[in-house]
Amino acid sequence: QVQLVESGGGLVQAGDSLRLSCAFSGRTFTFSRYAMAWFRQAPGKEREFVAGISRTGSSTYYADSVKGQFTISRDNAKNTMYLQMNSLKPEDTAVYYCAADLYGPGSNVDSKYEYWGQGTQVTVSP
8 A cells, every 4th residue: 555645735926936745655665666756737637747756766857848947856765755846837836746656667657657646736826
């Protein structure tokens, strides 16, 4: 059983920063066995990939829309993944989800991820 819990969302103004966290708990496999990713879903839109990170954290990849603006990281000792979001824009408003893929190579495709958190709301006002 894997549980992912996101936190750190909120209401901010354009240009502000936020750091999201995703806390992992699991019985069978350690956090370091999972490739991780952030996705988001804006109102009326499909869920989209934001950023992904390999099991060791040595590889990261981003959607073009957030490249240079967001930074994904993980701390395997703390069983936590992060998303640092800078220079936020109203179009970044969405529910942000973290996802885990056991032994995965990392992917920007949501169907590759077996486990999902409940999401955290990020709202950016103009």
